[in-house]
Every structure is written in structure tokens, then in C-alpha cells.
Amino acid sequence: MASLLKLDVSPRGDASYSRQLGETFLQGWQAAHAGGTMTTRDLAKQQPTYVDLQWIAGAYSKPEDHTAEHKAALELSDDIIAEVKAADTVLITTPMYNFQVPAVLKAWIDHLVRAGVTFSAGPDGYKGLIQGTKAVLIVTAAGDYAEGSPIASYDLLTPYLKQILGFVGITEVQVLKAGNTAGIQYGKISAEDWKKPLDEKARALAAA
Ligand SMILES: Cc1cc2nc3c(=O)[nH]c(=O)nc-3n(C[C@H](O)[C@H](O)[C@H](O)COP(=O)(O)O)c2cc1C
Numbered sequence: 001m002a003s004l005l006k007l008d009v010s011p012r013g014d015a016s017y018s019r020q021l022g023e024t025f026l027q028g029w030q031a032a033h034a035g036g037t038m039t040t041r042d043l044a045k046q047q048p049t050y051v052d053l054q055w056i057a058g059a060y061s062k063p064e065d066h067t068a069e070h071k072a073a074l075e076l077s078d079d080i081i082a083e084v085k086a087a088d089t090v091l092i093t094t095p096m097y098n099f100q101v102p103a104v105l106k107a108w109i110d111h112l113v114r115a116g117v118t119f120s121a122g123p124d125g126y127k128g129l130i131q132g133t134k135a136v137l138i139v140t141a142a143g144d145y146a147e148g149s150p151i152a153s154y155d156l157l158t159p160y161l162k163q164i165l166g167f168v169g170i171t172e173v174q175v176l177k178a179g180n181t182a183g184i185q186y187g188k189i190s191a192e193d194w195k196k197p198l199d200e201k202a203r204a205l206a207a208a
Pocket residue numbers: 010011012015016017018019094095096097098099100140141142143144181
């Protein structure tokens with residue numbers, strides 16, 4: 001049975017364009033995967049903690065040596081990893097902030113990437129340990145960072161997410177770049193006209 005983890009990042013609730021496109025994806029996904037299961041994690045409402053001393057001490061020591069403090073610090077990391085491993089598709093809807101991922105998404109990534117759990121390091125290099133999970137990224141931005149745009153290289157978010165997901169074994173990553181939301185803000189395009197082709201792309205990704 002198909003399983004989807006939907007991770008939403010924008011704090012803008014229903015007004016968020018990344019969340020709106022994520023809903024389109026979800027509807028398409030549900031239509032294409034009858035009986036599939038879905039889990040959501042809303043990072044605007046469930047803001048992850050930051051890596052701290054107890055987290056590091058726990059993550060880099062043997063589970064049998066973990067103190068109560070280590071276990072408490074790693075609990076969220078365990079949950080985040082379990083959610084990702086259980087999903088065959090992870091949908092991440094996120095705005096671009098300062099050319100990168102918003103801080104809450106980075107905090108989520110810091111819980112996901114764990115030595116010996118989601119990646120291993122050995123004489124032959126690094127190996128991602130998550131198997132059978134692919135990802136779809138829906139990325140909104142005020143600017144247009146599509147291929148060929150003069151500011152395409154400013155987009156540090158998409159290559160970073162692809163790299164870090166690949167690092168833990170999620171190598172199949174599809175990206176829907178939904179740039180130019182500034183066009184809506186400045187009245188150059190209506191929200192409906194902006195959304196229409198992107199909704200179609202979101203539906204196509206959901207059915208793939
Ligand atoms: C703190 C902050 C930083 C932002 N940084 C960028 C940026 O670097 N490049 C860009 O094109 N847009 C940037 N934006 C604009 C958002 O990416 C854009 O408004 C996007 O549509 C928001 O997505 P949402 O509608 O899902 O919340 C920024 C917005 C905020 C609030």
C-alpha cells in the first residue's frame with residue numbers, strides 16, 4: 001500500500017502558495033493511490049528543537065549507554081526518522097528563505113541525518129541507509145529561479161535539499177519550482193493564472 005509523508009513548512013497557513021500546491025498534489029496522490037496512507041508533519045505548528053549537547057552525546061554513543069537525557073533529546077529524531085522510513089513518498093512543501101531552506105526545515109533535517117541510523121561512514125565513504133523512499137519538493141519563491149533565469153544560481157535551496165536527501169539514501173527527488181510569487185504580490189499576474197500551470201505539474205507529479 002502506498003504511503004505518503006506530507007511535510008509542510010510555511011507559517012502562512014491557508015494563504016501559503018506552497019501549501020496550496022501541496023494540497024493539489026495530495027488530492028492527485030489520493031486519487032492515484034486508492035487506500036494509501038498519509039502522515040503529516042506541520043513544521044509551523046510542530047517546530048523541531050535544535051541539536052544540543054545531549055543530542056550530540058546520544059547520537060554519537062551506543063544506544064545501550066544512553067542516559068535518560070540522551071533518550072529524551074533523541075526522541076524527536078527517532079520519530080522523524082521513523083516517519084520518513086515508513087513513507088514511500090515524502091512531499092516537502094516549502095518557501096525559499098534567503099536563498100535557502102527556512103530554519104525550521106533545517107532543524108528537521110538535523111534530526112533526520114544521524115550517523116549509523118540514516119547514513120554510515122566507512123573506508124569506502126558514506127552510504128545512505130534509507131531505502132525505498134523517494135521525495136517530491138514543492139518550492140515557492142518570490143523570484144524566478146527556473147533554469148535559464150539570470151538568478152538561477154542564487155537558488156541554494158534546491159541543490160542542498162537534493163544533496164542532503166541523497167546523502168541519507170533518498171536519491172529519487174522530483175522538484176516543482178514555483179517561483180515568481182512576487183508577480184502576484186505586485187499585481188503582474190493573478191493568483192489563479194500563476195497557480196494553474198503549477199497545479200497541473202503538481203497533479204502530474206502525484207500521478208507518477
Ligand atoms: C524571511 C523571508 C525570506 C525570504 N527570502 C526569499 C529569497 O531569498 N528569495 C525569494 O525569491 N523569495 C524569498 N522570500 C519570499 C518567499 O519565498 C515567497 O513569498 C514565497 O511565496 C512564500 O511561500 P508561501 O506562500 O508558501 O509562504 C522570503 C520570504 C521571507 C518571509
